[in-house]
Amino acid sequence: MEVVQMQRRFAEYTASLFREGFLDAQFTQLQQLQDETNPDFVEEVVSLFFEDSEKLVNNLAKTLDQQNFDYKKVDALVHQLKGSSASIGAQRVKNVCVAFRQFCEDQNVEACLGCLQQVKQECFLVKNKLETLFRMEQQIVAAGGSIPVMEYN
């Protein structure tokens, strides 16, 4: 595939991720922070997030599985996940967390369990999307091309 074609595909794919709400402007912020002194910054931060989120989701699953779990503990975990998803611009994950916290406040166990499934799903989806995005970037760079800068702000 020609570099120009790759770049076009990349631009379209990125646009779709924003359009579908997987990513928000905070992700663009991270891209803008990346420079030649740290060319893998975005990938590194995203990796950290997925390590973090996996631990949090596992912890949530364990907690919600208990007989008399503490809603405060669940809320604290979701709060952390909400924070880090917001930091990388993983908008859909963040939005599920917002709803999740509300259900904790309402002490609605069924809804909480539903949110847990949803948050797992959203993390899985955005992880795949970002992996695809990074792969596309690598292909462009390997072919000697430059990464298009998306103007979304």
Add this chain to the structure above:
Amino acid sequence: MLFRNKMELKPQVSDTPSQHQQQQKQEQREKHFHVLAVDDSETDRKILEKILSVSSCQVTCVDSGDKALEYLGLVDANHQDSASPSQSERSQEDGLKVNLIMTDYCMPGMTGYDLLKRVKGSSWKEVPVVIMSSENEPSRINKCLEGGAEDFLLKPVQLSDVKKLQPRLLKSFDQSCTNLPDIDPMTTDNSKSNNNATKRKALSPEPSERRPKMKELTVL
């Protein structure tokens, strides 16, 4: 389409005398403006560290209030409060400079507010403390400002937030740099107590300014 070339070299800028002075000042700052960043989230620490280093600051990251106090010499490794202020004073005499503390509010154990109070009650009290939080709660914001926080930033923190802080912080820092380099930058500032009242008035509208940013985000 604009292009972001990962291999790009920085363009050469011709040096005029004033630009040269600016560059010298910048380099001085780069060597000296030291930020202690406190956040329990590894993701957020990495992002904040990047934002600060892009802003020409030297950064030290710790993951808790306790670690921050240890770093400042306010508590020993066994988490006993230093018996006397001497340990932290010794750290400062040994040349440990911290020009700004940026701390998350919500942390397990010691909150950012607790850390703020501890710092303000210590020999590091002149160091500005900025608190970051994902919750836009006026009562929390006021509590922090009343507690002596320099500013309160809404998370996720952006480069523009730090850029807004810089002029205020760097003014007194630069003054101290051109004077005796060993003096703590903040003590050469005109009496902080005078400024507190006006500072609070100036600061309290700021958190609400974060709101307009949200409008920008929805324009996709």
